[in-house]
Amino acid sequence: MTELLRPFLPFDPAETLLSWAARLAALHTGDRFVPFLRDFGIEPKSIVLNSEDAVERLCEVTGQDPAVVAQNRLKRAGVRRFALRDEVFPLEFTKGAMTAFCPACLAEDDRAGGNMHAHRRGKLIWTLRHVLTCPVHGLPLVERRRESWDSIYHELSLLVPEEGESLAALAEGLERRAPSGLQDYLISRLEGGTGPAWLDGQGIEQAARTTEVLGTLLEFGRDRVTSDLTLAERDEACRTGWHYTSRGAEGVREALQTVQDAFRDRNGKVGPQKVFGQMFKWLAYGTNQKDVGPIRDLLREHIFDTMAVVPGDEVLGEVLPVRRRHSVLSLAEHIKVHPKTLRNFLKACGAVAPDCEEQPDTLVTLDVAEGERLAELLKNAVPVSKLPKLMNCTRSQAQLMVDCGILKPIGRGGIEIGNSRCAIDRREVEELMADLKRRLPVIRREPEGRHGLARTAELSRVTLDVILPALFDGKLTSAARLAGQNGLAAVRLDPVELARFATVRPLGYGPSEAFKILKVSLRVGRALLAERPGGPLLRSRRVPVSAFARAGIWLMPQDLADFQCEYATHGNLCMETGLHHMELSHALKKMGVEPVVDPEEIGVRVYRWADIRAAPVDIWLT
Known part of the structure; x- marks a missing residue:
């Protein structure tokens, strides 16, 4: 290989082929690289295209080892596709006609002295679209483009005229950052x-x-x-x-x-x-x-x-060959119910996130099998108010069936159907009544010494919340059904048999009675008893299961007094102040008083009296 050009300007392994060609031109002619390349019979566009013949010719006249240059040579690999080292990518992976540079890097190059354009190197990594930060100086790269035919040459001598203080000022105006x-x-x-x-x-x-x-x-x-x-x-x-x-x-x-x-x-x-x-x-x-x-x-x-x-x-x-997910909308259309009704039902059942209120019905989804199972459950859900007709009983007896746990509310008692927040699966009710019908023998006429549920409770002095669980657990051998009637109204019991369930009532209250005193629903009461950080809002104690404490939970008068002393429910505050619930909400919000627990979690707004008293006095408190 004959070295034709002196002094020798080596190719920098970090720079592009165009950068090297421009530096050679600046060093040897002080001019741009187009006439310089043509002096050696090299077409400038062939260098842009990284032509193998052009690269070899340039290496030949400079004495540069072609193997070093080859590492940075983009080779054509198809239409608008290139290969660099072991990677193949489309033209869009590069910055195209845009030229990027780091002013701090160019300032360092300028310190070599002489013709600065012979030393300013355009780095190979700067040509990549996603390289936006100088890895050496931590500065955002500056991008420039000439709106002319020769923008493809990326000549720093034209694109970056700044030098000295102006180049330093350009670098100082950039905010440092680490590369992504x-x-x-x-x-x-x-x-x-x-x-x-x-x-x-x-x-x-x-x-x-x-x-x-x-x-x-x-x-x-x-x-x-x-x-x-x-x-x-x-x-x-x-x-x-x-x-x-x-x-x-x-x-x-x-x-x-x-x-x-x-x-x-x-x-x-x-x-x-x-x-x-x-x-x-x-x-x-x-x-x-x-x-x-x-x-x-x-x-x-x-x-x-x-x-x-x-x-x-x-x-x-x-x-998609088979449906994987149902949305609230698709499932509502499938079972022909309003999407809002279905969404509330699914939230109460825990099938969809409780914080999805702002999401559209088409994006709130669940597994197709689970969705269709819950849809069937919704179709069969009935409010507690409809239970007396289904079971042929009184309203209080129907409510006791739920309170005693004989009938399980759907969705932990949070289902809104009609005006009720508690719904039961109709199939469960029908199965329970069918089981009672199968088990109890039929009597043709009103028997002496046997009575209906209410009269039996009155004569035996055993409450229905004790009698009903015993009846459905099969513990009452005297139980029978009167012919011509159905449901609970047909049940006949012997008060004498109930004597063994009667006990001396201890001081205090069962959960249902305590909740009535506090004027809260069964669902809310259970939430007040639930364990939470800092302990439950309403204290209770575990006791042996008995006729009075069927759930093994008992509350003392002091427990209720402590709750009423420390907390106030929204409803109780309304009664105490005489304010409409909306007026009360506005007043509390104005005073900055917030519920102690998320109302969605327990079903009611509960406030701490200390927060109310500590707030600025408002007119409703005077």
């Missing part, structure tokens, strides 16, 4: 390093693009496209996206769920495109038929697993 995790990963990968397995398993541009698009969706919403972001916004998107894609498929699914959970538009039917916006459009309608990598399959499976996709509908190139 995505940038570090891409540079390491080009140098032969490895990273997260999920990203390593796809093309380098696929990994970068997925991270950037996902980060854009998370940070800037479903309507922003990456091409519209500023450089600072792109850097933020890459950082956010990396937090999830670096953790593989699990991290990406977490990000997608985060987007879904944050969706708050309740107007009309909501599908995947509306939720995932530009990301969905990119994967569904992207041009050039480019392979986007595993993100398309991942998003599709996430949609199938979490959204109510109708069987036969195509999503991102594939059809």
Whole structure:
């Protein structure tokens, strides 16, 4: 090899081929590199295209080892596709005609003296779209572009005229930051390093693009496209996206769920495109038929697993054969009930999140089998007010059946059907009545010494909350049914047999009686008794199960007095002040008094008297 040019200017392994050619021209001719290259029979555009013949010719006239230059040479690998080292990527992986630089790096190059353009190097990593920060100085890269035909040459001598103090001022005006995790990963990968397995398993541009698009969706919403972001916004998107894609498929699914959970538009039917916006459009309608990598399959499976996709509908190139999820809307249409009724029912049953109020009915979903099971339960749910007709009994007897636990409320007693907040499965009632009918012998006429439930309780002095559990547990051998009647009205009992259940009543109250004194419902009372940090709001004690303490829970008068002394329910405050509940709510809010426990958790607003007394005195307290 003959060395034709002196002095020798070696190729920097960190720079681009265009940068080296421009430096050679500045050193040897003081001019731009187009005439310089043509002096040696090299067409400038062939250097832009990294032509092997052009590179070899330039190495020949400079005495440079071609193997060193080859490491940074972009080779064509198809239409608008290139290969660099072991990676193949589309043109969009680069900054194209845009030129990026770090002013601090150029200032260091200028210190070499002489013609600064012979020393200013355009780094290879600066040409990559997702490299936005100088890894040496921690400065955001500055991007510039010449609006002319020769912008493809990326000549720093034209694009960065600043030098000395003006170049230093340019660097000082930038806010320092660490490179994004995505940038570090891409540079390491080009140098032969490895990273997260999920990203390593796809093309380098696929990994970068997925991270950037996902980060854009998370940070800037479903309507922003990456091409519209500023450089600072792109850097933020890459950082956010990396937090999830670096953790593989699990991290990406977490990000997608985060987007879904944050969706708050309740107007009309909501599908995947509306939720995932530009990301969905990119994967569904992207041009050039480019392979986007595993993100398309991942998003599709996430949609199938979490959204109510109708069987036969195509999503991102594939059809769902069997429905996996029901939404509140699709399930409501399936069983022909109002979506709001179904949503409240599902919340009470714990089948959907309690904080999904702002999400549309199409996005609140549940497993199809569980949804259809609960839908059947809702269709058979009846309010407590309808139980007397179903069981042929009095209202108080029906309520006792629930209070004693013989009938279990659906959804822990939080179902709103009609004017009732307690609903029972009709099938359970019918099964219970059928079992009683099978077990009890039939008597043809009113027997002497046997009576109906109410009269038996009166004569035996044993309350119905003791009699009913004993009846359904099969402990009353004298129990029979009067022919011609059905349900509980047909039951006949011997008061003498009930004598063994009577005991001396201890001081205090069972839960039901205590709740009546406090003027709270059974559901609210149970919530007050529940354990919580700092102890229950209403104290109770465990006692042996007896006729008076069927649940083994007993409350002393002091327990009730302590509760009334420390707490006040919203209803009791209304009665005490004479204010309408809305007026009272407004007054308490104005005074800054908040409930001690989330009302959704216990079913009523409970305030601490100390908070009310400590608040600024309002007119309703005078």
